[in-house]
Amino acid sequence: MLQASIVYVVDDDPVSLEAVAALVSEMGIACRTYPSAEAFLEAYDGHRPGCLVTDVRMLGMSGVELQERLVADGITLSVVVITAYADTPTTVRAIKGGAVTLLEKPCRDQELWDAIRTACVQDAERFQKEKRTLSARQRIESLTPAEARVLKRILHGDSNKMMARRLNVSVRTIEVRRQNIFKKVEVDSVAELVRVYFEAFPEPTT
Numbered sequence: 700m701l702q703a704s705i706v707y708v709v710d711d712d713p714v715s716l717e718a719v720a721a722l723v724s725e726m727g728i729a730c731r732t733y734p735s736a737e738a739f740l741e742a743y744d745g746h747r748p749g750c751l752v753t754d755v756r757m758l759g760m761s762g763v764e765l766q767e768r769l770v771a772d773g774i775t776l777s778v779v780v781i782t783a784y785a786d787t788p789t790t791v792r793a794i795k796g797g798a799v800t801l802l803e804k805p806c807r808d809q810e811l812w813d814a815i816r817t818a819c820v821q822d823a824e825r826f827q828k829e830k831r832t833l834s835a836r837q838r839i840e841s842l843t844p845a846e847a848r849v850l851k852r853i854l855h856g857d858s859n860k861m862m863a864r865r866l867n868v869s870v871r872t873i874e875v876r877r878q879n880i881f882k883k884v885e886v887d888s889v890a891e892l893v894r895v896y897f898e899a900f901p902e903p904t905t
Contacts, residue, residue: 704819705729705746707776709739709753709765715804719752719781722808723815736760740768747776748823750799750815755782755789763789766796775825777818781806835899838884846883849876853889854896 706723708730710716716732723730733739737759739751751769753762760768766778780793783804793801799818802810842850852862859877863870886892 701726701728701816701819701823703748704823705731705749706815706819707731707733707739707743707749707751709733709736709751709757709762710781711735711757712754715754715781719811722811723752726812726815728815728819736762736765736768739765743774745774747826748819749776750818750822751776751778752811752815753778753780755780755793756784763793763796766793766798770796775822775829777822777825779811779814779818781811832898832901835895839896839899841883842880846876846880849873850880850892850896853877853880854893 706728708716708719708723709732710719711734713734716734720730720732731742733742735757736753739753751766753765755762762780762782766780769776769778775797778793778796778798780798780801781804782789782801785801785803790801799821800814802814839850848866849862852865857865859870859873862873866873881887881892884892884895886895
């Protein structure tokens with residue numbers, strides 16, 4: 700899991716940048732460094748899984764602003780924020796924005812190592828979940844409108860006869876559409892079909 704990750708380190712302090720990069724290299728994880736948030740945004744190619752380690756105070760865009768920019772762009776890369784000027788509003792803003800943690804400089808190597816490892820593992824798990832969701836959604840969206848209507852009735856628990864009456868078609872037509880749905884969604888049972896559907900379109904949590 701860690702071997703496939705890339706750690707992106709963003710800091711306008713060359714000494715801090717080199718220190719974090721050296722630690723990441725000792726961990727055996729690929730590392731790329733950037734002297735500013737703007738440089739990172741220009742170079743980032745969307746690789747996942749990964750982890751962003753960024754300082755808060757930098758010339759130009761701050762680390763927290765970078766984190767918020769990624770969220771706004773729909774990029775869910777895990778983030779570890781480090782700062783020599785920790786305060787409650789910054790901490791709340793970073794954690795609320797989805798940061799794995801906020802560490803105060805100078806932080807111990809083990810503390811930073813643990814944070815990076817946690818972030819990389821979390822990102823790998825989230826990336827795999829996002830891939831499964833995208834795959835499930837693509838399969839569901841490959842259905843024709845007629846098949847989608849049958850799927851809706853399956854999710855409501857209708858029998859083939861009930862579907863035929865509701866949709867004003869023959870039972871044989873319903874059976875054919877069900878077969879097509881199972882084939883396109885790549886499932887063998889209604890239980891699997893329901894699981895894939897809700898993986899593609901999770902119900903909102905309250």
